Amino acid sequence: MQFSFSSDQRDFAASLREMLTNEFTTKQLREIWDTGTGHDPALWARLSDMGVLSMMLPETDAGMGADFTDVILLLEELGRAAVPGPVFETMTVGALALHGTSFATGIADGSVAVTAALLGEANVPHAGMSDVVLLRDGDCVSAVERSALQLTSVCGLDGGRSLSTILRPTGLGTIVAIEWSEAIDAGALGAAAYLLGVSSRMLEIAGDYARERRQFGQPIGAFQAVKHLMADALLKVEFARPAIARAAWSMAVGDDDRSRDVSMAKVLVADAAVKAARSALQVHGAIGYTWECDLQLFMKKAWALIPAWGTTTFHRRRVSDAVLGVRV
Amino acid sequence: MDLTETEDEKSFRAEARQWLQANVPATPLPSFDTAEGFELHRQWEGLLFEAGWSAVSWPVEYGGRGADYLKWLIFEEEYWRSGAPGRVSQNGIFLLGPTIIEVGTEAQKARYLPAMASSREIWAQAWSEPDAGSDLASIRSKGRLSDDGTEWILDGQKTWASRAAWADWCFGIFRTDPESIRHRGLTFILIPLDTPGITVRPIAQLDGDAGFAEIFFDDVHVPVANTLGEPGKGWNVAMAAAGFERGVSLRSPARFNVAVDRLIELWKQVGDLDDDTMRDAVTDLWMQAEGYKLHTAMTVTKLLEGGHIGSESSLNKIFWSEMDVRAHELALQLLGPGAERTDGPYESWVDGFLFSLSGPIYAGTNEIQRNIIADRVLNLPRA
Numbered sequence: 001m002q003f004s005f006s007s008d009q010r011d012f013a014a015s016l017r018e019m020l021t022n023e024f025t026t027k028q029l030r031e032i033w034d035t036g037t038g039h040d041p042a043l044w045a046r047l048s049d050m051g052v053l054s055m056m057l058p059e060t061d062a063g064m065g066a067d068f069t070d071v072i073l074l075l076e077e078l079g080r081a082a083v084p085g086p087v088f089e090t091m092t093v094g095a096l097a098l099h100g101t102s103f104a105t106g107i108a109d110g111s112v113a114v115t116a117a118l119l120g121e122a123n124v125p126h127a128g129m130s131d132v133v134l135l136r137d138g139d140c141v142s143a144v145e146r147s148a149l150q151l152t153s154v155c156g157l158d159g160g161r162s163l164s165t166i167l168r169p170t171g172l173g174t175i176v177a178i179e180w181s182e183a184i185d186a187g188a189l190g191a192a193a194y195l196l197g198v199s200s201r202m203l204e205i206a207g208d209y210a211r212e213r214r215q216f217g218q219p220i221g222a223f224q225a226v227k228h229l230m231a232d233a234l235l236k237v238e239f240a241r242p243a244i245a246r247a248a249w250s251m252a253v254g255d256d257d258r259s260r261d262v263s264m265a266k267v268l269v270a271d272a273a274v275k276a277a278r279s280a281l282q283v284h285g286a287i288g289y290t291w292e293c294d295l296q297l298f299m300k301k302a303w304a305l306i307p308a309w310g311t312t313t314f315h316r317r318r319v320s321d322a323v324l325g326v327r328v
Numbered sequence: 329m330d331l332t333e334t335e336d337e338k339s340f341r342a343e344a345r346q347w348l349q350a351n352v353p354a355t356p357l358p359s360f361d362t363a364e365g366f367e368l369h370r371q372w373e374g375l376l377f378e379a380g381w382s383a384v385s386w387p388v389e390y391g392g393r394g395a396d397y398l399k400w401l402i403f404e405e406e407y408w409r410s411g412a413p414g415r416v417s418q419n420g421i422f423l424l425g426p427t428i429i430e431v432g433t434e435a436q437k438a439r440y441l442p443a444m445a446s447s448r449e450i451w452a453q454a455w456s457e458p459d460a461g462s463d464l465a466s467i468r469s470k471g472r473l474s475d476d477g478t479e480w481i482l483d484g485q486k487t488w489a490s491r492a493a494w495a496d497w498c499f500g501i502f503r504t505d506p507e508s509i510r511h512r513g514l515t516f517i518l519i520p521l522d523t524p525g526i527t528v529r530p531i532a533q534l535d536g537d538a539g540f541a542e543i544f545f546d547d548v549h550v551p552v553a554n555t556l557g558e559p560g561k562g563w564n565v566a567m568a569a570a571g572f573e574r575g576v577s578l579r580s581p582a583r584f585n586v587a588v589d590r591l592i593e594l595w596k597q598v599g600d601l602d603d604d605t606m607r608d609a610v611t612d613l614w615m616q617a618e619g620y621k622l623h624t625a626m627t628v629t630k631l632l633e634g635g636h637i638g639s640e641s642s643l644n645k646i647f648w649s650e651m652d653v654r655a656h657e658l659a660l661q662l663l664g665p666g667a668e669r670t671d672g673p674y675e676s677w678v679d680g681f682l683f684s685l686s687g688p689i690y691a692g693t694n695e696i697q698r699n700i701i702a703d704r705v706l707n708l709p710r711a
Binding site: 001207210218221240241246268323 | 329330331332333334337398592595596601604607608610611612614615618619620622623625626628629630633640643646647695697698699701702703705706707708709710711
């Protein structure tokens with residue numbers, strides 16, 4: 001047994017972090033928020049150039065043929081930077097659903113973005129800028145081109161995630177080669193890994209503030225009440241991390257318990273994200289409650305993703321059905 | 329990443345399981361915090377040692393099995409699933425032993441480790457003092473060199489010394505530089521508990537048994553050869569041990585996985601299966617125990633790949649101790665008023681509940697652990 005990431009996997013994540021740190025600052029993220037599109041075409045092209053978007057496509061579709069263990073650290077980095085647009089959706093469930101179709105090479109070259117609404121969501125994220133929307137069709141998944149859907153833009157919490165209501169004409173779309181439950185697993189794990197990155201970043205921002213901000217003649221981070229608040233949040237984040245890694249392994253090998261493992265990962269990281277957001281806000285005090293403070297960019301991403309791809313109740317029930325037996 | 333067991337790991341597991349099935353006592357032993365139970369546990373440890381299972385991760389030459397930490401985790405899983413007795417040798421094999429292996433001289437390794445592995449000598453920990461609990465660096469018990477420089481002469485008082493009521497030896501930290509303050513000038517010393525001048529006074533714990541004791545030192549002479557690590561560097565020696573203890577060895581995940589499996593059985597037997605709140609709570613506990621197992625496996629892989637356990641071991645300690653309390657609270661909630669009886673069918677849950685409450689306190693309270701995490705992992709300013 002070897003429960004660690006390879007040096008290649010870690011190196012790729014490190015280079016992605018370096019690119020995002022240099023080329024995608026919170027100032028740029030705010031500019032995307034201001035456009036109202038929830039999308040950064042230049043960054044999307046950059047991620048495509050780096051080969052990030054096509055990781056999970058087979059080589060026959062100009063992809064890397066990678067599995068979830070190869071992308072999990074990348075997804076975390078994307079979350080750490082709150083990269084806008086349907087990035088984890090396209091990379092994970094998008095690639096797994098659309099490989100071998102006419103859309104696949106477009107995912108690889110950055111010309112096709114994929115989003116999904118597989119749980120009956122009233123507000124579909126990223127639909128306005130995506131080319132394909134994955135929708136539920138019984139136990140199957142249907143790929144529908146955006147142009148075939150009637151979209152109505154609505155307002156959302158997170159400026160990196162445009163929202164629309166959609167009207168779906170019946171009989172449209174193509175059934176793709178992924179079962180609905182497998183698509184849920186893939187998307188939920190993508191969301192979980194991204195959310196881990198968002199959560200870590202919130203604690204980093206809070207830590208920076210706690211070192212700088214002085215009250216009663218000392219940095220507030222020296223106060224035990226602040227230390228313990230942050231330590232408890234870190235505890236949840238760090239215990240979600242191995243659960244996400246294990247779920248990646250289970251998905252990669254098609255383990256019988258993969259749905260349980262993905263759901264466990266999502267429950268733990270959602271819980272960690274709730275705690276990290278609350279703690280980071282509390283450490284900041286009033287400045288954290290402002291539009292000006294960068295923390296909001298990440299809190300809002302967290303609050304959007306905590307219930308996305310299955311609420312905590314949904315995922316906890318999936319775990320309990322697997323562990324305790326199906327509820328009668 | 330590869331989470332499947334190798335053939336070698338599988339056969340190791342099979343071998344451990346087979347031996348445990350054949351040898352674990354059919355009826356539980358009395359508590360090792362009683363005189364009778366202590367000796368019965370010592371005999372069990374002897375049996376484990378004879379078969380090479382008492383200290384699986386130690387080198388073979390010192391009585392171990394030379395297994396890596398991943399195999400140690402496998403052994404622990406099999407051990408706790410088999411219902412085998414608690415480890416009366418815990419302080420020695422899992423805390424002091426690895427420290428001696430890391431910083432001890434060859435002579436010390438040869439002298440102490442085999443006797444520790446076989447439980448011919450069982451160890452107590454003597455760190456805390458009446459005025460040095462969470463603030464461990466304020467230790468006042470003194471050691472001074474004899475005039476000829478061959479002996480430490482120890483005076484002072486230690487307390488909350490686990491297993492000291494019946495143990496053979498203790499390992500303690502003493503202030504050997506009278507001018508020193510805080511973490512400096514402390515020395516880690518190994519002491520036979522039958523040395524003249526030592527008085528051990530057992531303390532009854534919450535369950536009434538003498539799980540720890542006070543140890544009084546009055547002009548106690550021990551050879552300087554009993555110094556572990558450099559004189560004056562006792563704090564570093566102690567903290568190396570403490571990091572390992574909290575990080576990996578103090579509470580292996582398996583015992584919590586087994587406890588949660590028992591909790592699930594209890595829920596099926598006595599729970600209201602229509603109560604979704606309880607169903608969710610039991611599920612959360614399962615996820616916690618599973619999460620702890622995964623976290624430990626990741627830490628151990630990191631160690632095997634040449635990494636070190638740092639202050640993140642404090643995260644582990646908080647996690648398992650809070651989880652253990654929560655599991656037992658839930659069990660008692662399921663049992664209702666039936667849990668008031670201490671000698672009935674649910675005795676082990678009541679005992680376990682009381683024991684779980686010590687977890688957030690010993691080996692450094694969870695509040696101290698949160699300070700360590702904040703200071704050294706989150707890099708917040710020191711108070």
